[in-house]
Every structure is written in C-alpha cells, then in structure tokens.
Amino acid sequence: MNIWLGFSLGYSVLAISTLIRTLLAVFKKIELNPGGSSFDESPHFSDQAKKILIQHYSRIQGTLGFWKNQAEKYKRFHYYCMYWTIPASIMIPIITQWIDGQPYSKWLPTIISTHTAILIAFHNGFKVDKNFKSFRHGESDYYDLNRRLLDRPETFGKTEDERLNNYFREVEIVRRFVRNAETDNLPMVEDVKNNTIAK
Incomplete structure (x- = not known):
C-alpha cells in the first residue's frame, strides 16, 4: 500500500472513531452528583424555612441537570x-514539504x-467555548450560593426571611x-457563513 494512502486512511479512521466516541459521550445523560447534607438537616433554619428551601430546590433541580448536561456536552466537543486542530496546525506545514508528484501525497x-x-466552523458557529463557560459557571455559581446559605447563612441577612429572600434573589440572577x-x-447562519468564508 502507498504510504500516503496509508496515512490518509489512518487519519480518517482515527478522526471518525474519536468523533463517534465523543458523540456517544455528548448524548449520554449525566446525573447530578449527591450533594451531601442539605436543607432538611441544617440547624440554621426553622421547619417552615426548610420546607420552602426544599421545594425551591426541587423546582430548580431539573434546570441544574440541564445545565450540567449542556456543560458536559460542550466541554467534550470543545x-x-x-x-x-492544534496538532493539525503543526502538521500541515511539515507535511506540505514532503508532497511529491504522487496523487496520494x-x-x-x-x-x-x-x-x-469543519471543526473550526462548528466550534465557532455553535460558540462551543462560550456555551461551555456559561453553563459551567451557572451550575458552579448556584452550588456556591447553596453551600454559602448552608454554611454561612448570616451572609444573606440578619433574619430568616431576609436570608431566604436574598438567596432566592441571587439564584434568580444566576x-x-x-x-x-x-x-x-x-x-x-450569518456567523457560520462568516467563519467559513474567513477560513
């Protein structure tokens, strides 16, 4: 077999196989990790406040799962x-020096x-890095608020009502x-066209 043909087939097989593995990972649903002791075990809140906080978490739990899955999807594709693309930018100038008269070269x-x-067009068109950061930061910011309320509720206010209201307000901001x-x-569509033309 011609060496150029062998390298071409090898690269294609490797690129496709890793893409398939990436896509399988992208579409695999990620479950939320257990968060440890939560509001129901907190000594800082009354029973009524605990009930309100647990209900609030149950309503946002689906959103947190969506954020986590989206962040993981964009991270894997990123x-x-x-x-x-990084190795390719190094390989192309080197490989072009070895091109000869053979068609396979x-x-x-x-x-x-x-x-x-293609990868750069999809990455830029779907704003993969920006989406990854947005979903990951949103998820992280929420859990930071959650832990702060559990560990240092006084940072949200002096009274219980004030703490709950400030907590809910900050969650809404996130x-x-x-x-x-x-x-x-x-x-x-315009972004994809512009990125494709630029390349």
Whole structure:
C-alpha cells in the first residue's frame, strides 16, 4: 500500500472513531452528583424555612441537570476540537514539504485541512467555548450560593426571611445570567457563513 494512502486512511479512521466516541459521550445523560447534607438537616433554619428551601430546590433541580448536561456536552466537543486542530496546525506545514508528484501525497494534507476547517466552523458557529463557560459557571455559581446559605447563612441577612429572600434573589440572577448567555450564544447562519468564508 502507498504510504500516503496509508496515512490518509489512518487519519480518517482515527478522526471518525474519536468523533463517534465523543458523540456517544455528548448524548449520554449525566446525573447530578449527591450533594451531601442539605436543607432538611441544617440547624440554621426553622421547619417552615426548610420546607420552602426544599421545594425551591426541587423546582430548580431539573434546570441544574440541564445545565450540567449542556456543560458536559460542550466541554467534550470543545476538547475534541482542540485535540485535533492544534496538532493539525503543526502538521500541515511539515507535511506540505514532503508532497511529491504522487496523487496520494496530496490526500493527507487535504483531509487534515478539510477536517480542521469543519471543526473550526462548528466550534465557532455553535460558540462551543462560550456555551461551555456559561453553563459551567451557572451550575458552579448556584452550588456556591447553596453551600454559602448552608454554611454561612448570616451572609444573606440578619433574619430568616431576609436570608431566604436574598438567596432566592441571587439564584434568580444566576438563572437569568445563564438564560441570557444561552440565547446570546445561539448559532446564527450569518456567523457560520462568516467563519467559513474567513477560513
């Protein structure tokens, strides 16, 4: 077998196989991790406050699961793109120096360039890095608020009602931040076209 053809087939098989593994991981549902002791065991709140906090968490639990799954999905695709595009940017200039008159010698740089261009277009068009940061920060910010309320409730106010109201207000801010980031980062046809043309 021609060595150029062998390298081209090897690269294609490796790229496709890792993409399949990435897609399987992307569409795999991630469950929320157990959070340890929560509001029902907290010594800082009355029974009525505990009930309100538990109900509030039950309503946002689905949103937290969605954030976690979205963050994981974008993270996996982000790293897939990084692991392929960075080596490709180094390989292409080197490989082009070895191109000879054989037709197969042009296949490998063409395949690598095409693969890289597609990944960059999808990564930029779907704003993968921005979406990953938005969902990951939203999830992390919520749990930071949650832990602070459990460990240092006095930072939310002096009275129990004040603490609950301030906590709910800050959770709303986090939810609004993620929602705004999600809609701002929606892929637009114009963005995809511009990124493709630029490449």
